[in-house]
Amino acid sequence: MTEKEIIALLKRYTNQQCTEDEIIFVESWYSSLDFKHPVQVEEFESIKLQTWKTIAPQQKTKKTLHRYAAAIWGILLLSTATYFLVQKTKKDIENTSTKIQPVGYRAMLFMGSKDSVNLNTLRIGETINANGIKLKKLDNATISYEVQADNKTRSELNKLIVPRGGQFKIRLADSSLVVVNSESELEFPSQFEGNERRIKMIGEGYFEVAKNKHKPFIVGTKDQQLTVLGTKFNIHAYRDEKNITTTLLEGKVQISTPKGQAILLPGDQALYNGQRVLVSKTKTTSVTTWKEDIFLFDSEPLGDIMQQLSRWYNVQVRFETKDIAQIRFTGSISKYQHVDQALRLLSITGKVKFIVDNQTIYVKAN
Numbered sequence: 001m002t003e004k005e006i007i008a009l010l011k012r013y014t015n016q017q018c019t020e021d022e023i024i025f026v027e028s029w030y031s032s033l034d035f036k037h038p039v040q041v042e043e044f045e046s047i048k049l050q051t052w053k054t055i056a057p058q059q060k061t062k063k064t065l066h067r068y069a070a071a072i073w074g075i076l077l078l079s080t081a082t083y084f085l086v087q088k089t090k091k092d093i094e095n096t097s098t099k100i101q102p103v104g105y106r107a108m109l110f111m112g113s114k115d116s117v118n119l120n121t122l123r124i125g126e127t128i129n130a131n132g133i134k135l136k137k138l139d140n141a142t143i144s145y146e147v148q149a150d151n152k153t154r155s156e157l158n159k160l161i162v163p164r165g166g167q168f169k170i171r172l173a174d175s176s177l178v179v180v181n182s183e184s185e186l187e188f189p190s191q192f193e194g195n196e197r198r199i200k201m202i203g204e205g206y207f208e209v210a211k212n213k214h215k216p217f218i219v220g221t222k223d224q225q226l227t228v229l230g231t232k233f234n235i236h237a238y239r240d241e242k243n244i245t246t247t248l249l250e251g252k253v254q255i256s257t258p259k260g261q262a263i264l265l266p267g268d269q270a271l272y273n274g275q276r277v278l279v280s281k282t283k284t285t286s287v288t289t290w291k292e293d294i295f296l297f298d299s300e301p302l303g304d305i306m307q308q309l310s311r312w313y314n315v316q317v318r319f320e321t322k323d324i325a326q327i328r329f330t331g332s333i334s335k336y337q338h339v340d341q342a343l344r345l346l347s348i349t350g351k352v353k354f355i356v357d358n359q360t361i362y363v364k365a366n
Contacts, residue, residue, distance in 0.1 A: 020298070023331050100313050100339040100356065103165035105141040107180070111190070112156035119143060119168065131156060133173070133190045144171040147191045155189040162203075164314040167291070172199075176217065179206040179291040182311045183238070204236045206291045209251075224272055228253045233264075234288050241307075244272045247287045295333040295342075302327045302352065306363065313339045315356075320364040327351055 132151030184203025211230025221237035231251025269282040289296040303325030
């Protein structure tokens with residue numbers, strides 16, 4: 001990549017004219033850099049000279065040397081230019097408090113009507129035996145339920161509660177996997193009895209359902225029921241949001257609401273707004289990257305973006321005007337950055353600025 005191409009790329013980035021691949025490239029590069037101090041001219045030249053000495057003896061032709069030289073120059077220039085571009089946005093973020101960061105993998109499990117378990121305190125590999133069920137912590141972020149062979153007790157309802165700023169995974173008794181997002185609740189039986197597998201979801205969850213054609217898997221949310229046999233899908237159904245969004249990655253599901261039904265195929269997204277079910281095609285990647293510790297936004301309104309950040313960082317968000325919440329952004333943010341770093345990427349456009357005061361983020365037009 002030449003110097004001219006890099007400058008053009010960064011200009012497109014600041015003007016929100018990059019392709020999806022270009023956005024990922026620039027932001028991935030920025031995330032990998034160490035910005036403890038500005039790169040001085042002498043340091044820049046020293047690195048360039050040292051890198052040239054390293055690769056020069058290995059190359060055979062002058063043409064190849066020039067190509068590598070252009071690549072090195074491009075990489076170094078991108079590092080420096082990206083640094084100054086990002087540093088420029090620091091003035092658009094005023095933080096009057098300590099750094100805000102997410103909680104991470106935390107959750108509370110309520111077993112039946114009595115026992116509760118703070119899953120953070122369980123050691124990896126530790127098990128709990130209760131009412132014919134073996135609960136095991138598989139890793140820092142996952143627990144599993146297993147029905148013991150000699151179990152004769154009836155199934156009990158359990159509830160997994162994930163706080164704001166948290167995330168957790170659970171493998172149910174039928175081997176289905178559910179990734180539960182922040183400020184969300186999953187209600188499920190300790191074992192699936194009868195001819196169906198029925199659970200309830202509040203908030204957001206990603207599901208990989210174990211196949212069983214004789215026992216449908218049913219997910220209930222507010223005003224919606226989803227029936228599957230074995231598939232992968234994402235449900236977004238928070239209490240404080242009017243819409244319920246269901247996105248299908250694999251298989252086939254049926255959605256039932258008081259206002260009608262819909263069948264989803266892979267790549268379909270259903271939006272139920274309380275009046276009707278609207279089905280459209282979508283990029284499933286941007287919907288499910290939250291479970292991989294990345295926020296990926298594809299022309300999303302700032303209001304929706306900040307709502308996600310507010311849950312993850314456990315903060316309140318206040319907009320100066322309603323119009324600001326409608327500004328659209330495309331890009332990606334690592335979920336484990338401090339909130340300042342996430343806001344800095346949003347402010348690169350120059351359209352908004354942020355003031356962080358304790359646990360509240362104020363968003364203003366720039």
